[in-house]
Amino acid sequence: MDWETEISSSGEEAVVRGKKLEEVMEMGFSDAIYLILKGERPTDEESEVFNTVLSSSIDHGVGNPSTVSARTVQSGGNSMNASVAAGILALGDSHGGAIEEAMKLVQSSKSAEKIVEEKLEEGERVPGLGHKVYEEEDPRAQKILEKARENGFDGESIENMLELKQELADKKVDLVLNVDGAIAAVMSEIGWDWRLGKGIFIIARTPGIVAHVREEMDEEPFRRQEGSYEGE
Amino acid sequence: MDWETEISSSGEEAVVRGKKLEEVMEMGFSDAIYLILKGERPTDEESEVFNTVLSSSIDHGVGNPSTVSARTVQSGGNSMNASVAAGILALGDSHGGAIEEAMKLVQSSKSAEKIVEEKLEEGERVPGLGHKVYEEEDPRAQKILEKARENGFDGESIENMLELKQELADKKVDLVLNVDGAIAAVMSEIGWDWRLGKGIFIIARTPGIVAHVREEMDEEPFRRQEGSYEGE
Amino acid sequence: MDWETEISSSGEEAVVRGKKLEEVMEMGFSDAIYLILKGERPTDEESEVFNTVLSSSIDHGVGNPSTVSARTVQSGGNSMNASVAAGILALGDSHGGAIEEAMKLVQSSKSAEKIVEEKLEEGERVPGLGHKVYEEEDPRAQKILEKARENGFDGESIENMLELKQELADKKVDLVLNVDGAIAAVMSEIGWDWRLGKGIFIIARTPGIVAHVREEMDEEPFRRQEGSYEGE
Amino acid sequence: MDWETEISSSGEEAVVRGKKLEEVMEMGFSDAIYLILKGERPTDEESEVFNTVLSSSIDHGVGNPSTVSARTVQSGGNSMNASVAAGILALGDSHGGAIEEAMKLVQSSKSAEKIVEEKLEEGERVPGLGHKVYEEEDPRAQKILEKARENGFDGESIENMLELKQELADKKVDLVLNVDGAIAAVMSEIGWDWRLGKGIFIIARTPGIVAHVREEMDEEPFRRQEGSYEGE
Numbered sequence: 001m002d003w004e005t006e007i008s009s010s011g012e013e014a015v016v017r018g019k020k021l022e023e024v025m026e027m028g029f030s031d032a033i034y035l036i037l038k039g040e041r042p043t044d045e046e047s048e049v050f051n052t053v054l055s056s057s058i059d060h061g062v063g064n065p066s067t068v069s070a071r072t073v074q075s076g077g078n079s080m081n082a083s084v085a086a087g088i089l090a091l092g093d094s095h096g097g098a099i100e101e102a103m104k105l106v107q108s109s110k111s112a113e114k115i116v117e118e119k120l121e122e123g124e125r126v127p128g129l130g131h132k133v134y135e136e137e138d139p140r141a142q143k144i145l146e147k148a149r150e151n152g153f154d155g156e157s158i159e160n161m162l163e164l165k166q167e168l169a170d171k172k173v174d175l176v177l178n179v180d181g182a183i184a185a186v187m188s189e190i191g192w193d194w195r196l197g198k199g200i201f202i203i204a205r206t207p208g209i210v211a212h213v214r215e216e217m218d219e220e221p222f223r224r225q226e227g228s229y230e231g232e
Numbered sequence: 233m234d235w236e237t238e239i240s241s242s243g244e245e246a247v248v249r250g251k252k253l254e255e256v257m258e259m260g261f262s263d264a265i266y267l268i269l270k271g272e273r274p275t276d277e278e279s280e281v282f283n284t285v286l287s288s289s290i291d292h293g294v295g296n297p298s299t300v301s302a303r304t305v306q307s308g309g310n311s312m313n314a315s316v317a318a319g320i321l322a323l324g325d326s327h328g329g330a331i332e333e334a335m336k337l338v339q340s341s342k343s344a345e346k347i348v349e350e351k352l353e354e355g356e357r358v359p360g361l362g363h364k365v366y367e368e369e370d371p372r373a374q375k376i377l378e379k380a381r382e383n384g385f386d387g388e389s390i391e392n393m394l395e396l397k398q399e400l401a402d403k404k405v406d407l408v409l410n411v412d413g414a415i416a417a418v419m420s421e422i423g424w425d426w427r428l429g430k431g432i433f434i435i436a437r438t439p440g441i442v443a444h445v446r447e448e449m450d451e452e453p454f455r456r457q458e459g460s461y462e463g464e
Numbered sequence: 465m466d467w468e469t470e471i472s473s474s475g476e477e478a479v480v481r482g483k484k485l486e487e488v489m490e491m492g493f494s495d496a497i498y499l500i501l502k503g504e505r506p507t508d509e510e511s512e513v514f515n516t517v518l519s520s521s522i523d524h525g526v527g528n529p530s531t532v533s534a535r536t537v538q539s540g541g542n543s544m545n546a547s548v549a550a551g552i553l554a555l556g557d558s559h560g561g562a563i564e565e566a567m568k569l570v571q572s573s574k575s576a577e578k579i580v581e582e583k584l585e586e587g588e589r590v591p592g593l594g595h596k597v598y599e600e601e602d603p604r605a606q607k608i609l610e611k612a613r614e615n616g617f618d619g620e621s622i623e624n625m626l627e628l629k630q631e632l633a634d635k636k637v638d639l640v641l642n643v644d645g646a647i648a649a650v651m652s653e654i655g656w657d658w659r660l661g662k663g664i665f666i667i668a669r670t671p672g673i674v675a676h677v678r679e680e681m682d683e684e685p686f687r688r689q690e691g692s693y694e695g696e
Numbered sequence: 697m698d699w700e701t702e703i704s705s706s707g708e709e710a711v712v713r714g715k716k717l718e719e720v721m722e723m724g725f726s727d728a729i730y731l732i733l734k735g736e737r738p739t740d741e742e743s744e745v746f747n748t749v750l751s752s753s754i755d756h757g758v759g760n761p762s763t764v765s766a767r768t769v770q771s772g773g774n775s776m777n778a779s780v781a782a783g784i785l786a787l788g789d790s791h792g793g794a795i796e797e798a799m800k801l802v803q804s805s806k807s808a809e810k811i812v813e814e815k816l817e818e819g820e821r822v823p824g825l826g827h828k829v830y831e832e833e834d835p836r837a838q839k840i841l842e843k844a845r846e847n848g849f850d851g852e853s854i855e856n857m858l859e860l861k862q863e864l865a866d867k868k869v870d871l872v873l874n875v876d877g878a879i880a881a882v883m884s885e886i887g888w889d890w891r892l893g894k895g896i897f898i899i900a901r902t903p904g905i906v907a908h909v910r911e912e913m914d915e916e917p918f919r920r921q922e923g924s925y926e927g928e
Contacts, residue, residue: 003691003759003767006694006911011829015695021752024752026748029747052721054725055721056717058732059704060704063458065308065455068300068301073297075322079788081784090307092308097309198776202906206899214891223297226467227466228467230468231470235531236923237923243525248522250927254607261493286496287492290493293473293475300467311556312662313662314781317549320549321545321549365475427544428674439497440500446659446660447469449659457699460700461702526921527923529772530772532919536764536765542788554771554782558773559772688760690759
């Protein structure tokens, strides 16, 4: 087995995507993330949008599955890295998965009409639309779109996402564009592969998970939750 | 990199610890587990004790950390194997870890007196002793010891464990021998390495975790738990 | 949040699937696994077949993804449970996934003809058929089928699996029934839910992974593999 | 079970460490990371140093344990998040663990003399010192220290780390300060808790792991490595 990569090398001549590690160390961290995943440094405009996207998803309260699994594993008497891994394991199709799915849709060649039609037929949701709390608009989504427009990004991918929303509204299902939908639209707009949709969310959320694991270290170990046996 | 192993090989001449896979397939599963971990088949007596140990730990209600983390990861929209992995991640020092620690103690050359003295000084518990519910005796522990005695195992390791209990009682800390302590004593008695203490527990509990993940598949995704923000 | 389960309870009246834990401790481990996953004790015949299935998959050499990931994580300086979890994480769609997929097919109402037709159209493999080494027959698969027949299991699910093989052969793709296909046929025959296909494999393989992690503990930490940078 | 946190809340009034999420979205991502882990925004100087630390560890070639385990799990047919989790699982005591250990030492009240004496007695390495390739100096470590000094950080923690190096050199073990040691010194200098040492490394390395998993998606599944059976 010999691993081949176009990502990085180690040793005296260490590089990341063709740039010397010393040079990478002079970039801000978010630019380095952009470089390693997209293969090129961002422009100032791309960088600003990317930072907004990442910061928007850094954490979201204590009760969601990734936080619960990370803190629960810590509570079983485990290391920082095992606990963080458990948090990331929770980030499945139902937890941040809408970003990837929405990116795939706005990057596809299917019309918004056809996509919405298919989703309705299959009884599935259109990813990136709808929110439990926000009925008029999701302020995080609006801020991301605004930041994109301020930086000159207002093209086809954002349009595609908004068309999905409009199509659905025309069918009497009027839902807000949520933060996942806005991230999907904007990341597609700056040219990112939809296969990285979940990866973006993982990178954004990892610092929040680390913070929760650190906080849990100060608690009593072995949290037991309430349960009831409903068998015979 | 070339991996070397004394455990098994694949292909037409597949073996496990020197026995042909066809022969292993004729063993019961628990004997095959014994073989792969200890390097030899159990006697009938060892096999009976080992089965009791494994079955005793197969599951223990819905509210403990491993069940919660496994079901929570499933609930995030993940595969069976990712969810089971999250359950196993929870099995840290505070969740089944007492077996390994107690095995290490009963296999050490330190006297029970010295061990108890050190634990009391360090303000630590003696592993394998004490139970929240059982004050007189832990019936699972008693059953494991009984099964061991019936099969002719009543030697030094079991004695060492009971001496730890007695030493502690002499210091006015009278605690029951719990199931972890009984497993540690009996597995040591049949000659198992303490470094496998956690492994035994993982193998025993994995079927329970699989059952919980399967059950969770029928629930609504994305379980959100109650939480409160106590920051400024 | 209140967890509800039909699997088990803890405490003085601890049960598994309605049976007292004390009773479960008298079962062999493989019968206890059967009970917790299927909700009932196996007959002697079911028990024998189930043991053969589990033992057949206990380990398969050192070079496959689950062994490599488990040993590599151990080599990073991690606990037994974190390392075993990494091994189980590797057991995805391409690693033991054929069991679940084949169980789903033999339990479906689709005809073998239609299934094979669809697979060929989509350019996909029929799960449970074909082997890199064995051209005439896979001896493990034969042993599992034999064991099933000896115990009186020779019904519709096994027939469905063999029909898939025959249909494919009729299209000039003559492949052996492999061990995954035999497990799928036999587990379906004794009435197991296909959603447990991956779970069965995880339970069977976990002892092998534990053995590899224990073996790796005696090696130097931080295994580095050969790699080459192919970027600009 | 009610989870309490001082980290963040969700919903219309979502905050992170007391700051509104809208405000956090205006911070650069690395400042948001700093905020969520340290509980306060960095000064411009702290921010610059922190960015250098994170970027320095973003990736390091294809052959180390975290890359191998992440790519191997992907190769088993798994999701992005399961694969990234396997990479993070590899980041144990022997893989990035020196940062945490060195932070603990430079933050302790023990003298460098005593620390080095103890380490030599126990036959252990002093964390943060020594490198396989660099004999004169590790350029990444130098760059991190330089960046710290340029930004006015040149106090006790950095001094403590350099004293460890000097003490060891006085005992005729002359080792370079490596990148882990420099990160430990500088993060301690800007007031970070050593219990976050591994967390910093996880956050820094996650983008590299995501990039490797994405690259592996384009490869054939089920990588098998070379192995040999050395048993009887």
